[in-house]
Amino acid sequence: MEATLKKEKLGQWIAALQKHGDVFAPDFVEDAWEFTKVKSGAEVPLDHTNTVRPAKGFVFPQREVLYRFRLENGKAPELTDSEPKVKPAVVFGVRPCDGRAMVRNDRVFACGFSDPYYQARRDKVVFVGLACNAPPSPNCFCVSLGGSPHSEDGLDVLMTELDGRYHIKATTDKGKDLVTRARDLFQDPNAADNKEVRNAHAIALEHPQRAISTMETVVEALRRNFTSPLWDKLAQACIGCGACTYLCPSCHCFDINDEVTGKSPLTGERVRTWDNCQFPDFTMHSSGHNPREDTGARLRQRICHKLLYFVENHKMQQCTGCGRCITHCPVGIDIVKIANVMEEGVWQ
Amino acid sequence: MSENAYLPLLARIVHIKEEVPGARAIKTFRVQFMNGGGFEHEPGQCAMISVFGKGESMISIASAPVITDYKQFSIMRSGRVTTAIHDMKVGDVIGVRGPYGNKFPVKDWKGRNLIFISGGCGLAPIWPVIQTAVANRKDFGTITVFYGGRTSRDIMYAAELEKLRGAADVHLSIDSPEEGWEGYCGFVPANVMSKPQNPDNTIAITCGPPIMIKFVINNLREMGFAEDQIYTTIENKMKCGIGKCGRCNVGKDYVCVKGPVYSWAQLKTLPQEY
Numbered sequence: 001m002e003a004t005l006k007k008e009k010l011g012q013w014i015a016a017l018q019k020h021g022d023v024f025a026p027d028f029v030e031d032a033w034e035f036t037k038v039k040s041g042a043e044v045p046l047d048h049t050n051t052v053r054p055a056k057g058f059v060f061p062q063r064e065v066l067y068r069f070r071l072e073n074g075k076a077p078e079l080t081d082s083e084p085k086v087k088p089a090v091v092f093g094v095r096p097c098d099g100r101a102m103v104r105n106d107r108v109f110a111c112g113f114s115d116p117y118y119q120a121r122r123d124k125v126v127f128v129g130l131a132c133n134a135p136p137s138p139n140c141f142c143v144s145l146g147g148s149p150h151s152e153d154g155l156d157v158l159m160t161e162l163d164g165r166y167h168i169k170a171t172t173d174k175g176k177d178l179v180t181r182a183r184d185l186f187q188d189p190n191a192a193d194n195k196e197v198r199n200a201h202a203i204a205l206e207h208p209q210r211a212i213s214t215m216e217t218v219v220e221a222l223r224r225n226f227t228s229p230l231w232d233k234l235a236q237a238c239i240g241c242g243a244c245t246y247l248c249p250s251c252h253c254f255d256i257n258d259e260v261t262g263k264s265p266l267t268g269e270r271v272r273t274w275d276n277c278q279f280p281d282f283t284m285h286s287s288g289h290n291p292r293e294d295t296g297a298r299l300r301q302r303i304c305h306k307l308l309y310f311v312e313n314h315k316m317q318q319c320t321g322c323g324r325c326i327t328h329c330p331v332g333i334d335i336v337k338i339a340n341v342m343e344e345g346v347w348q
Numbered sequence: 349m350s351e352n353a354y355l356p357l358l359a360r361i362v363h364i365k366e367e368v369p370g371a372r373a374i375k376t377f378r379v380q381f382m383n384g385g386g387f388e389h390e391p392g393q394c395a396m397i398s399v400f401g402k403g404e405s406m407i408s409i410a411s412a413p414v415i416t417d418y419k420q421f422s423i424m425r426s427g428r429v430t431t432a433i434h435d436m437k438v439g440d441v442i443g444v445r446g447p448y449g450n451k452f453p454v455k456d457w458k459g460r461n462l463i464f465i466s467g468g469c470g471l472a473p474i475w476p477v478i479q480t481a482v483a484n485r486k487d488f489g490t491i492t493v494f495y496g497g498r499t500s501r502d503i504m505y506a507a508e509l510e511k512l513r514g515a516a517d518v519h520l521s522i523d524s525p526e527e528g529w530e531g532y533c534g535f536v537p538a539n540v541m542s543k544p545q546n547p548d549n550t551i552a553i554t555c556g557p558p559i560m561i562k563f564v565i566n567n568l569r570e571m572g573f574a575e576d577q578i579y580t581t582i583e584n585k586m587k588c589g590i591g592k593c594g595r596c597n598v599g600k601d602y603v604c605v606k607g608p609v610y611s612w613a614q615l616k617t618l619p620q621e622y
Binding site: 066067069071076077079082108109111112113114115116117226252253254255256257258260266268270272275277282283284285286287289291292297301304305308309312313 | 441
């Protein structure tokens with residue numbers, strides 16, 4: 001389903017959607033773009049670069065309660081609230097890299113055992129993408145990874161900014177619903193609209209991006225260099241802060257812990273939180289043995305998971321080229337550079 | 349199994365046996381599912397054990413699959429959860445979810461000789477295989493069990509191992525000599541080497557500390573065992589048990605799903621991150 005929407009009508013569309021649930025869009029909060037709940041009547045300019053935190057949090061929150069437990073002395077434990085309660089939500093301004101990351105997350109959370117918490121959110125959250133007419137970050141490299149600045153993968157709707165209006169393409173039932181609910185606001189695209197969209201998309205592809213020059217051979221290069229001392233060199237500056245994976249739209253690793261809220265009776269919550277392969281205790285056994293005991297092994301895990309293991313398991317990279325891990329690394333560790341270095345096997 | 353894979357079944361501890369005393373104590377717990385819950389398992393599979401308020405730990409199921417009225421877990425006191433379960437009493441309730449992981453391909457081993465080689469609490473994961481083999485004794489050739497502990501007090505399943513004699517050749521060892529000890533003195537790999545095994549038509553199953561497994565595999569290879577005649581299990585830290593939390597991977601494999609059982613032929617193709 002395709003349509004156009006005059007820019008001045010975006011607010012009315014959002015107002016119509018707010019009758020059914022929360023609407024989120026990027027807002028410049030303090031010093032960063034963050035997905036923020038749109039207040040009633042607030043303007044949504046959609047002029048953001050890319051949000052610091054990815055859209056994954058809407059379907060895989062940083063902290064979520066799996067269930068609650070209660071143990072009364074002498075009685076069997078009671079487990080409650082194991083059904084995820086999710087409010088419907090629409091998220092505007094999702095960049096195509098975050099949309100493609102959602103396809104990766106779907107693979108993880110839906111393959112084999114299904115994950116009811118992720119699935120409940122995925123069913124109720126609608127992602128409205130915004131095509132990148134120009135790269136929102138100097139570290140963008142989506143094209144290297146088979147994506148594009150106007151990829152529709154993983155999104156329910158893709159909006160493309162045109163002169164004075166948006167071109168809207170709804171690709172899923174959830175997405176089409178959003179348009180149908182406020183049908184009067186939209187117009188059918190005419191030949192001029194279609195031409196302008198094609199132009200915008202073509203121009204977007206002409207903007208220079210960073211590139212992994214060896215994408216076809218990086219799988220072999222990573223296999224070849226698994227035991228290379230290169231990893232220790234590349235990771236030498238790493239302080240193990242984990243910003244790279246927390247901010248990654250497709251990193252999905254999590255921890256499960258019990259948070260006790262009362263002692264007698266014993267009450268508490270079993271909680272799932274984002275976890276991080278860059279932390280030493282991520283893999284440390286209770287014996288103290290650690291299969292990935294230094295930063296080199298942990299950096300190798302992050303890169304190999306994205307560009308080797310996920311490819312082996314799912315035939316696609318687990319990276320969509322958003323560039324956040326590069327932009328926000330405090331010591332300049334750079335996945336594009338690492339992938340390129342692997343081919344040569346040397347780094348100065 | 350519950351539709352929500354993260355939600356454990358409740359199980360009551362009905363029997364506790366202290367196997368090994370000391371700082372690295374091992375206790376065997378038998379648990380019965382409550383409220384009509386339960387699941388079947390295959391030898392080699394694991395379950396996620398919950399102590400509410402402490403957390404979860406992945407533990408191998410040590411009872412034979414044919415036993416349906418309880419599940420058995422032999423647990424070394426090691427971290428937060430295993431320490432908490434060591435402090436529990438008969439009647440206390442834990443959570444159990446599973447079964448997780450693959451299995452030993454016991455059915456494919458019909459007509460073969462079996463050699464089990466283990467040390468420490470590594471006897472627990474292969475115990476269901478030994479039990480299955482002994483229960484179907486005529487389906488297999490010779491059955492040999494090597495097992496070692498640091499000292500005679502570190503021998504788990506001591507009484508059960510004695511009962512095995514007759515159905516199986518049992519060779520016990522302790523690391524250094526003790527008065528009254530009639531078995532072998534020395535490490536498990538050396539015990540195996542001192543009684544050379546014929547690899548013809550034989551499968552070797554080994555489980556124990558990583559360093560023991562390494563030398564056992566070297567010795568078996570020296571005796572002429574092919575890579576696909578050697579099976580072992582690997583363990584890594586786990587949180588979800590269902591291939592999502594991302595920490596137990598060895599290369600592309602999540603051990604909780606693709607493992608823990610590997611032939612040496614399979615395992616040597618994976619990076620050494622375990």
